[in-house]
Amino acid sequence: MALLLRRLNVELDAVGQRFADLHGLNRTDVRALVAIMDAARRGESLTAGRLGEAVDLRSASVTALVDRLERVGHVRRVRDPEDRRRVGLQMSESAMAAGAEHFGGLARDLTAAMEGYSADELAVVRRWLEDMTAVITRHSRGS
Numbered sequence: 001m002a003l004l005l006r007r008l009n010v011e012l013d014a015v016g017q018r019f020a021d022l023h024g025l026n027r028t029d030v031r032a033l034v035a036i037m038d039a040a041r042r043g044e045s046l047t048a049g050r051l052g053e054a055v056d057l058r059s060a061s062v063t064a065l066v067d068r069l070e071r072v073g074h075v076r077r078v079r080d081p082e083d084r085r086r087v088g089l090q091m092s093e094s095a096m097a098a099g100a101e102h103f104g105g106l107a108r109d110l111t112a113a114m115e116g117y118s119a120d121e122l123a124v125v126r127r128w129l130e131d132m133t134a135v136i137t138r139h140s141r142g143s
Helices: 002-022 027-041 048-055 059-071 093-114 119-140
Strands: 075-079 087-091
Touching: 002 027, 002 093, 027 048, 027 059, 027 075, 027 087, 027 093, 048 059, 048 087, 059 075, 087 093
Parallel strands: none
Antiparallel strands: 075 087
């Protein structure tokens, strides 16, 4: 199972790297965009501080990262309407479109591949992936 997980990771990383190469991004840039997009899907606004936690960067590096993504038009800083001191990060429409174009076919094919599994089987796979991700995250952060 661990070998299959590693192989899956290598292949997913290759897809992400092709996206990065096509759009003049580096690996951390792509991780940041994914973190911002995932937060938006959860209905959350990701601040620079939370982005730093998500991609394991310190404050100055996060500022440079957000500045770079904003400069190339992938991210916007947006003030929180309820607390003007708080600034959230949003992906631009063009970044969302580029991601959909690059990853859309993969998402459709993955969804189609999952149709052959029962809800109970997918629940086990979900739990397993969540557990493995938690272990890997602990190791990647040196915890």
